[in-house]
Amino acid sequence: MNMRAVATDEAIRISAIIEDCRHLEGPMLPILHKVQAEFGFIPESTKQVIAQALNLSRAEVHGVVSFYHDFRSHPAGRHTLKLCRAEACQAMGSEDLAKSVKARLGIDWHETTPDGAVTLEPVFCLGLCACAPAAMLDGEVYGRLDEHCLSDMVTEARR
Amino acid sequence: MNVTVFVPRDAAALAVGADRVASAIITEARARNLDVHVVRNGSRGLLWLEVLVEVRTDHGRVAYGPVKPSDVPSLFEADFLSGGDHKLAHGLTKEIPFLKGQTRLTFARCGVTDPLSLDDYRHYQGLKGLEKAVTLAPADIVAEVTASGLRGRGGAGFPTGSKWKTVADARADRKYIVCNADEGDSGTFADRMIMEGDPFVLIEGMAIAGIAVGATKGYIYTRSEYPHAISTMEDAIEIARAAGILGPSVLGSPYAFDMEVREGAGAYVCGEETSLLNSLEGKRGIVRAKPPLPALEGLFGKPTVVNNVMSLASIPIILDRGASFYRDFGVGRSHGTIPIQLAGNIRHGGLYETAFGLTLGELVNEIGGGTLTGRPVKAVQVGGPLGAYFPPSLFSTSFDYESFTAAGGLIGHAGVVVFDDAADMLKQARFAMEFCAIESCGKCTPCRIGSTRGVEVVDKIAKGIEPEKNKVLLEDLCNTMKFGSLCALGGFTPYPVMSALTHFPQDFAPVPVREAAE
The missing domain is CATH 3.40.50.11540 (NADH-ubiquinone oxidoreductase 51kDa subunit)
Known part of the structure; x- marks a missing residue:
């Protein structure tokens, strides 16, 4: 693969996103969300391009990216499982559920299974507090979880 | 005959299978050659009944829930399109006690209408x-x-x-x-x-x-x-x-x-x-x-x-x-209605909009029906992760701004999270500090450093390391965070921590005592 061609392609895609958001007031977060949607994470090279376009230092952009839990510095697995760790879910046994899913996947929070199938992330509240415990798998929400349905979800995702 | 059926599109309904229920109804209706119009409404807020399916009849809307996709054929068998009886039937939606007792001003339309119409x-x-x-x-x-x-x-x-x-x-x-x-x-x-x-x-x-x-x-x-x-x-x-x-x-x-x-x-x-x-x-x-x-x-x-x-x-x-x-709704200086959210380990979880002034006990035990697990209520956290834990002995507290402040808590965004007797309040206090450490923006020291030190101090108490001295230290730390933090994150984290320590001292007892008690 021609590395230079890859780098150029990346730069073109990032510039297109920036152009798309430029007219917004405070365009930084919308840009970063779109970059992450495009690449699955925030490539290091993005920071310089955004900095230049928004008349900021690279350090300032890095500061924003690193502040927010959502922005990833590395790609996630094929599926992202977000398990709620907040109080309402705790009251319905989410901590035990987390323990068992971690054991099943053999990973801790923020890690990806060796086969690249599932990344496990904690989330503090999905607003499904009366249907606890809750989780989100690739943007789909699930409530009233138990070990059985969570293990089905994980098995399905690893296929 | 065209019948309108409502299947919510609210995330809480989707989380328990609303999309699958909606498509099962459409498929079944087609197979039976029935003219059914499915509206994806918001949620009525009776979340323990989700997926709550409603049918528009001449007498009003009739409710069925919680409906699973596998229940759909039997609903058709029971002629639910005319409001027929079924084991999941609840009669007219507006007559369901949880809904009937509410004063819905802000949420008057929620669950009634098609949100995008x-x-x-x-x-x-x-x-x-x-x-x-x-x-x-x-x-x-x-x-x-x-x-x-x-x-x-x-x-x-x-x-x-x-x-x-x-x-x-x-x-x-x-x-x-x-x-x-x-x-x-x-x-x-x-x-x-x-x-x-x-x-x-x-x-x-x-x-x-x-x-x-x-x-x-x-x-x-x-x-x-x-x-x-x-x-x-x-x-x-x-x-x-x-x-x-x-x-x-x-x-x-x-x-x-x-x-x-x-x-x-x-x-x-x-x-x-x-x-x-x-x-x-x-x-x-x-x-x-x-x-x-x-x-x-x-x-x-x-x-x-x-x-x-x-x-x-x-x-x-x-x-x-x-x-x-x-x-004219409300009590004292708390005017109007407040949408209270009953959550966690609760039998009838959901949204309850009412005038200020119900007691916490009425909300948890009568309206909420106690815990879902059927075990005794141990603690209720009101107002989110920065809200105090209330023991049942404080259930007479009226749900309004002033009463909660007087009882050492806050109503916050009016979320009520119920815990049964399996909860370990030391763990909950530790979690409050841990959460503050994860989420602190880092600008002020009491919040940024205090929360991490807080986790360590609670861990020491849990291990039985100089517990009395560390409890005093924890109190002192909470005081610093409360009065020295720039915003409510560091400033209110002491609420769950101190309320857990004050109302549930037995959970902070040294390890040998705790193990002996078990």
Whole structure:
């Protein structure tokens, strides 16, 4: 693969996103969300391009990216499982559920299974507090979880 | 015969299979050659009954729930399309006690209408507040809101009218309305429900706010954890724009107002208003020192109204029905209604909008029906991760701002999370500190360092290392955080910690004692 061609392609895609958001007031977060949607994470090279376009230092952009839990510095697995760790879910046994899913996947929070199938992330509240415990798998929400349905979800995702 | 069936599109309903139930109903109806029209409404807030399917009959809407896709054929067998009896039938929806006992002002339409139908919205008294607002002088709108006694529903309880007046009186070339929809508190989902179930009411409330204070642009800052709310809100804004509710001439008036949805990025602290403003501006969500007040120097340094979703969604009915109508609900200085969210380990979890003044015990035991597990209630956390844990001995506390403050707690965004006797309150206290450490923006030392030290001190108590000395230290640390933090994150984390320590001392006993007791 021609590395230079890859780098150029990346730069073109990032510039297109920036152009798309430029007219917004405070365009930084919308840009970063779109970059992450495009690449699955925030490539290091993005920071310089955004900095230049928004008349900021690279350090300032890095500061924003690193502040927010959502922005990833590395790609996630094929599926992202977000398990709620907040109080309402705790009251319905989410901590035990987390323990068992971690054991099943053999990973801790923020890690990806060796086969690249599932990344496990904690989330503090999905607003499904009366249907606890809750989780989100690739943007789909699930409530009233138990070990059985969570293990089905994980098995399905690893296929 | 065309029958209308309602299957909610609220995220809580989707999480328990609403999409599959809806498609099962469509498939089954087609197979039986029946003419069924499925409307995807918001949620009624009876979340233990989700998926709550409703059928429109001559007598009113009849409810069935919780419906699973596998129940659908038997519902057809029981002729549910005519309101037939079934083991999941609850009779007329409006007669279900949980719903009947409520005073629904802010949530009047939620679950009743198709959230994206402007015709539905108008049919159920929508837009009346805005229609009235465009005929009033802006100062009169502010006066009406002030007279209603509405206080910020985000948690702080600041009088909404006073905030609006400050912004209205400020001189600037641009002003903003910012809706704080960063509903990060565990146990709360009212903002999400209104955005998914009745988005036009929020748009209407924001447009009224804009006219009242002279702002032409609004932002809804919400959470990335709420993708359904974001997409419904965005669709609703498009529809409102096309209908002339938003744009250069609001409802044909000389006032201009438009708005956008902005997505946060998973930082709890961005629910704090100054941190939220920084985030909207594209910066790190660091808390700003006050003064200057956001009302004078807010978004991009311009005068800005920052109001919670619930506050803004309560505005249309205040304008429509008048300040005194709203003011007459409630007790003491807590006027109007509050949408209480019953969550966690509770039998009848959901949204309960009522006038201020019910007791905590009534909410948990009578309305909520006690724990879902059937075990005794041990503790109830009110007001999210920064709210105090209440033992049943404090269940006589009235649900209003002043009573909760007097009882050493806060109502916050009115989330009530119930725990049964399996809860370990030392663990909950540790979690409060851990959460603060994860989510601290890092600007002030008591919050940034104090929370990490707090986790360590609680761990020492758990291990039985000089427990008495460490409990004193924990209290001292909480005091420092409470009075020395810049915002509510560090400042209120002591509430869950100290309330756990005060009301449940047995859970903080040294390890040998705790093990012996087990």
